[in-house]
Amino acid sequence: MNTPQVPPASATATPLTTPVAARRGFAHGASATLIALIALSIAWEWWLAPLRPGGSALVLKAVPLCFALGGVLRHRVYTLQWASMLVLLYLAEGIVRGMTDAGLSARLGWLETALAGVFFVCALGYVAPYKRAAKRAKKAAV
DSSP: OOOOOOOOHHHHOOTTTSTTTTSHHHHHHHHHHHHHHHHHHHHIIIIISOSSTTOOGGGGGGHHHHHHHHHHHTTOHHHHHHHHHHHHHHHHHHHHHHHHSOTHHHHHHHHHHHHHHHHHHHHHHHHHHHHHHHHHHHHHHO
8 A cells, every 4th residue: 555655744834834823913912802892891881881870781792702702812713703703793883883872982882893893803814824724725635
């Protein structure tokens, strides 16, 4: 039987096949903006500019972000993929509240929009090389 020789991993390692080394900054950016988005969501709805005095049930909008926090902090590609889609809801909410609310609430809406946008860009920046490497591996296997 003729088995192909596989070169050592260090000989085949390139930034595209091991994207984690080149993209760690994007993962850290995604982690930082997710934490900031969670903090903003809680602070906004509890005491900064709640819909009702004393806080509102909208503080629960931070819960889905908390589910993603563990995986994002561990730089898990799958979590960053679905969290990047989840954060689009926060981007939309920030735009709507930025355009329709007044005063502090409008400024917080635009801040939420900015944080969600930065998270989205960082998450995609981290995930994209993995997706390209997987696509190349699939092509090479065929």
